[in-house]
Amino acid sequence: MTIPEDHPRYRSLVTREHLAACARSGIVALEGLTAHGRGEAFDYLLGERTTASAAEAERVAAALLRRAQHPVISVNGNTAALAAPLLAPLQRATGAFVEVNLFHRTEERANTIAALLTQHGVAVLTGTPERLLPLSHDRALCLRDGIYSADVVLVPLEDGDRCEALRAMGKQVIAIDLNPLSRTARAATLTIVDELTRALPLITRAAETLSDEECDYLTRSIDNRYFLKSALEEMKQGLTHGLD
Amino acid sequence: MTIPEDHPRYRSLVTREHLAACARSGIVALEGLTAHGRGEAFDYLLGERTTASAAEAERVAAALLRRAQHPVISVNGNTAALAAPLLAPLQRATGAFVEVNLFHRTEERANTIAALLTQHGVAVLTGTPERLLPLSHDRALCLRDGIYSADVVLVPLEDGDRCEALRAMGKQVIAIDLNPLSRTARAATLTIVDELTRALPLITRAAETLSDEECDYLTRSIDNRYFLKSALEEMKQGLTHGLD
Numbered sequence: 001m002t003i004p005e006d007h008p009r010y011r012s013l014v015t016r017e018h019l020a021a022c023a024r025s026g027i028v029a030l031e032g033l034t035a036h037g038r039g040e041a042f043d044y045l046l047g048e049r050t051t052a053s054a055a056e057a058e059r060v061a062a063a064l065l066r067r068a069q070h071p072v073i074s075v076n077g078n079t080a081a082l083a084a085p086l087l088a089p090l091q092r093a094t095g096a097f098v099e100v101n102l103f104h105r106t107e108e109r110a111n112t113i114a115a116l117l118t119q120h121g122v123a124v125l126t127g128t129p130e131r132l133l134p135l136s137h138d139r140a141l142c143l144r145d146g147i148y149s150a151d152v153v154l155v156p157l158e159d160g161d162r163c164e165a166l167r168a169m170g171k172q173v174i175a176i177d178l179n180p181l182s183r184t185a186r187a188a189t190l191t192i193v194d195e196l197t198r199a200l201p202l203i204t205r206a207a208e209t210l211s212d213e214e215c216d217y218l219t220r221s222i223d224n225r226y227f228l229k230s231a232l233e234e235m236k237q238g239l240t241h242g243l244d
Numbered sequence: 245m246t247i248p249e250d251h252p253r254y255r256s257l258v259t260r261e262h263l264a265a266c267a268r269s270g271i272v273a274l275e276g277l278t279a280h281g282r283g284e285a286f287d288y289l290l291g292e293r294t295t296a297s298a299a300e301a302e303r304v305a306a307a308l309l310r311r312a313q314h315p316v317i318s319v320n321g322n323t324a325a326l327a328a329p330l331l332a333p334l335q336r337a338t339g340a341f342v343e344v345n346l347f348h349r350t351e352e353r354a355n356t357i358a359a360l361l362t363q364h365g366v367a368v369l370t371g372t373p374e375r376l377l378p379l380s381h382d383r384a385l386c387l388r389d390g391i392y393s394a395d396v397v398l399v400p401l402e403d404g405d406r407c408e409a410l411r412a413m414g415k416q417v418i419a420i421d422l423n424p425l426s427r428t429a430r431a432a433t434l435t436i437v438d439e440l441t442r443a444l445p446l447i448t449r450a451a452e453t454l455s456d457e458e459c460d461y462l463t464r465s466i467d468n469r470y471f472l473k474s475a476l477e478e479m480k481q482g483l484t485h486g487l488d
Binding site: 004006020024030031035038039040041042044139160186225228229238239 | 248250251252253257260261263264267268273274275277278279280281282283284285286288380381383404405423424425430469472473476479480482483484486487
């Protein structure tokens with residue numbers, strides 16, 4: 001159906017319709033629609049804006065990617081659906097590999113997503129996924145030259161189990177997760193509590209402009225708990241003043 | 245795919261899979277999956293339990309339905325998917341009419357949902373929907389002998405616009421909504437901030453057991469803002485202690 005333009009949540013409804021269309025075309029898993037809804041709720045509490053601490057986390061993320069030997073951006077269906085046009089600039093600015101890595105994995109969906117990213121100018125890593133992560137079932141799959149070999153992995157909208165597995169393998173994980181209490185957010189080296197399409201351009205811009213010295217400085221000591229606590233404080237303010 | 249049983253969020257993932265299956269079978273709109281995710285996030289902050297104030301709201305809801313002349317339960321796709329077996333007992337305990345009323349309306353989906361409810365022993369109101377609500381597009385549709393004639397309407401998981409329209413028509417609206425800041429929650433006569441499958445049996449039980457005097461007492465002066473503020477306080481506690 002057509003969303004009435006007089007609806008007060010028009011923009012949010014249009015994004016949901018876009019994701020629903022991407023579910024019909026096989027980019028997004030049906031379960032990914034629910035995950036998006038959870039993010040929406042937390043973003044609502046943030047006031048649907050990039051907070052000062054999230055902006056700082058985005059600069060630190062850019063610095064981590066810039067300093068990495070083998071940075072990888074892990075892309076799932078929701079990320080491709082919401083942010084495909086934003087990934088090529090980020091890849092250019094950071095030199096990162098881009099790997100399609102799915103929780104609800106089918107080869108067909110992985111190929112559809114890779115094709116969409118390629119259309120948007122992303123150089124997508126190819127190869128045969130192997131069971132290289134310490135996880136049960138197909139969630140163990142990744143590419144040997146991609147996530148398996150990475151020292152820094154950017155995982156927007158990730159499964160908590162996989163985030164923990166990557167950390168256990170000694171990798172630095174940058175999560176983009178609107179839920180500061182999720183296992184992903186807590187296990188990551190650095191969590192950006194911000195909406196994906198706001199976060200990615202800010203990481204790209206920082207990666208383009210930070211000096212090497214700034215990158216060294218920003219990554220000397222990363223306090224993820226500070227970023228999570230700041231986000232929780234912002235959300236408490238959202239709950240406190242929401243009825244005013 | 246099969247959800248690994250060792251996944252810490254197994255139950256939540258199984259519910260999401262069930263909703264996804266209901267989306268494939270035409271009960272749930274794809275957009276309903278996203279709405280479910282939003283509810284999940286707020287429920288997470290509540291600790292996924294019925295709070296004391298929500299339990300009180302459920303007793304007040306039962307009293308409102310018991311005292312109504314023409315109570316109607318409005319059922320959408322998500323409600324049918326999550327709670328079809330819980331509706332017949334509630335209908336018996338309150339004498340309410342049940343009307344299928346959809347935001348993303350197609351006749352086919354309305355019929356599929358009505359059939360599912362009937363299978364579960366619900367007496368579903370039939371008839372031809374007319375544009376009787378002060379809203380644009382198909383959202384104005386409802387049954388003349390159903391929602392249009394109701395004095396009390398229970399609307400689980402409702403669209404904010406419609407909740408406001410029902411209030412403007414002078415009806416008492418009971419909302420079940422996990423987001424205490426939503427327009428639905430704020431516009432309703434009474435908002436139950438609780439998860440649907442926890443809330444409905446508690447309303448049913450109260451409707452079966454409250455005396456007429458208790459029903460009169462509980463509905464004398466309903467302070468919806470109190471229930472919303474209580475829920476917000478609980479969620480703030482969830483944000484405060486979530487990282488402990």
